[in-house]
Amino acid sequence: NAGVTQTPKFQVLKTGQSMTLQCAQDMNHEYMSWYRQDPGMGLRLIHYSVGAGITDQGEVPNGYNVSRSTTEDFPLRLLSAAPSQTSVYFCASRDADSSNEQFFGPGTRLTVL
Amino acid sequence: AQSVTQLGSHVSVSEGALVLLRCNYSSSVPPYLFWYVQYPNQGLQLLLKYTSAATLVKGINGFEAEFKKSETSFHLTKPSAHMSDAAEYFCAVTRWGGSYIPTFGRGTSLIVHP
Numbered sequence: 001n002a003g004v005t006q007t008p009k010f011q012v013l014k015t016g017q018s019m020t021l022q023c024a025q026d027m028n029h030e031y032m033s034w035y036r037q038d039p040g041m042g043l044r045l046i047h048y049s050v051g052a053g054i055t056d057q058g059e060v061p062n063g064y065n066v067s068r069s070t071t072e073d074f075p076l077r078l079l080s081a082a083p084s085q086t087s088v089y090f091c092a093s094r095d096a097d098s099s100n101e102q103f104f105g106p107g108t109r110l111t112v113l
Numbered sequence: 114a115q116s117v118t119q120l121g122s123h124v125s126v127s128e129g130a131l132v133l134l135r136c137n138y139s140s141s142v143p144p145y146l147f148w149y150v151q152y153p154n155q156g157l158q159l160l161l162k163y164t165s166a167a168t169l170v171k172g173i174n175g176f177e178a179e180f181k182k183s184e185t186s187f188h189l190t191k192p193s194a195h196m197s198d199a200a201e202y203f204c205a206v207t208r209w210g211g212s213y214i215p216t217f218g219r220g221t222s223l224i225v226h227p
Contacts, residue, residue: 004156033214040122042203042219043157058214090156098207099145099164102215104156 001026006091006105013081013112021076021108023091031094032074033058033102034066036087043090049074050096081112115140115206119218127226132176132191134221136204139185144206146187147215148178151201160202163187174198199225 007022025032033048045058049068063085065077074093078085088109092102120135138144145164149157161172168180174197178189187204201222205215 031214035217040219043217045214048214092157098213098215099162101147101159101162102157104149104158106156107154 003027004091004093004103004105006089006108008108009106011108011110013078013110015081015083015112017081018077018079019081021078021089021091021110023074023076023105024072025074025091025093025103026072027093027095027103028071029093029103030071030096031102032068033092033094034064034074034076035090035092036060036085037090037107038087046076046089078110083112086110086112115144115208115216117204117206117216117218119202119204119221121221122219123222123224125224125226126194128196129193132189132194132198132223134189134202134204134223136178136187136189136218137185138187138204138206140206140208142208144208146178146180147205147207148172148176148187148189149203149205149217151203151220153200157203160189194223194225196225196227199223 004025034046035043047066049055091105094102116139118137147162148160151157163180171177204218207213207215
């Protein structure tokens with residue numbers, strides 16, 4: 001199993017550009033989440049999904065969109081990038097049992113100029 | 114509602130010394146508690162978890178944590194630090210049932226001196 005994969009690993013954008021961060025998992029997990037990690041702020045939840053076709057907002061959803069058309073994929077879209085979105089982004093997945101661990105991808109380091 | 118507080122954004126120890134990373138939680142119902150470790154330029158991976166079985170939980174790499182309900186704590190310890198333990202450590206809380214996504218603490222950076 002590849003686990004949770006994320007692409008790209010690094011990205012530089014100019015303010016106002018759009019892009020999609022890709023996330024895929026091959027463990028047939030129902031739950032998938034996007035976090036951003038900033039120094040001193042820990043992990044903050046952006047959006048999450050509890051199954052195909054179902055998404056919901058987390059703590060910091062503004063400026064980001066998600067969709068979940070398949071169990072495997074959960075892309076994160078930045079519609080109009082801003083410097084405040086410079087961060088490291090992690091995708092995670094888990095099965096429906098909340099006592100089980102989340103599996104994290106390797107992260108995408110995004111810089112918005 | 115649930116929350117996690119990690120005391121100390123940085124903890125510095127000498128190699129061979131005791132490691133103690135503090136985590137206090139708030140939850141209106143019995144929690145599930147996790148410790149994750151993040152090595153430089155990597156994603157998070159599970160160290161150990163508490164899910165209402167034994168209160169003393171053993172994890173990978175010699176780490177353990179004790180769930181103390183009366184103190185609402187889940188501190189992470191290791192008797193003897195190794196240079197390879199240098200990393201960021203995150204405590205997380207969730208709970209049984211529903212679509213509960215874990216809440217993470219702000220993380221503690223463990224620095225190990227030779």
